Amino acid sequence: MVDYVSIPDAQINQDRPVTKSLMRALRDNLLAVISGALGAPRIQPEAIGGFTAGNILLHTNAAAVGMTNADSTGMQEWKATRVQHDGTYRVKFTFSVNAGYGATCQLYVDDVAIGTPTTANGNTVEISNDVTVQWGQRVNIRGNGGGAPGSSGATVSNLRIYANKPVSFGTIS
Known part of the structure; x- marks a missing residue:
């Protein structure tokens, strides 16, 4: 299971470049949410x-x-x-x-x-x-x-x- 990482708004500002570390964090956070990692938002049963x-x-x-x-x-x-x-x-x-x-x-x-x-x-x-x-x-x-x-x-x-x-x-x- 991957860890959930908080991504600050400053990293996704429209003038900021898309970096490898940002893309990795976005990918891993999706997996963390799906797998129920500690600190990740929970998928609602609905x-x-x-x-x-x-x-x-x-x-x-x-x-x-x-x-x-x-x-x-x-x-x-x-x-x-x-x-x-x-x-x-x-x-x-x-x-x-x-x-x-x-x-x-x-x-x-x-x-x-x-x-x-x-x-x-x-x-x-x-x-x-x-x-x-x-x-x-x-x-x-x-x-x-x-x-x-x-x-x-x-x-x-x-x-x-x-x-x-x-x-x-x-x-x-």
């Missing part, structure tokens, strides 16, 4: 039309993240991604718990729990929730339980985010 939950895959993180009994004292974050555009998205993931272990997981937007917690014991559950988020918010999966210290009795994998049209996401983990 300009690109809002997003609604749909079946177009926008983001995937297939890696499995395991949990141990050391995580059983509270809801610990397992996976997360940051949203780049306002809208409603469909979030799906796989929650697996080995036989003999009990664990719970739940979807969060920032620090707010979404829906109800899912508890599993010796089975695999495919979880799907439609969530409304704003630019910069973190969609994350948290859980607790899962087995003896050092073991991975519970895992979250295959995090996927869908919408009604293409858009990019920034991966956190």
Whole structure:
């Protein structure tokens, strides 16, 4: 991602020459706005039309993240991604718990729990929730339980985010 650079009015005065550095700044600033760089103006959702939950895959993180009994004292974050555009998205993931272990997981937007917690014991559950988020918010999966210290009795994998049209996401983990 490129940085956003403020261009003073004096550099774009009608009597000033067009320089290589000015042209580079103009080019890079456009890319910075599109990619949501720090300090860049934000593209308003109305300009690109809002997003609604749909079946177009926008983001995937297939890696499995395991949990141990050391995580059983509270809801610990397992996976997360940051949203780049306002809208409603469909979030799906796989929650697996080995036989003999009990664990719970739940979807969060920032620090707010979404829906109800899912508890599993010796089975695999495919979880799907439609969530409304704003630019910069973190969609994350948290859980607790899962087995003896050092073991991975519970895992979250295959995090996927869908919408009604293409858009990019920034991966956190």
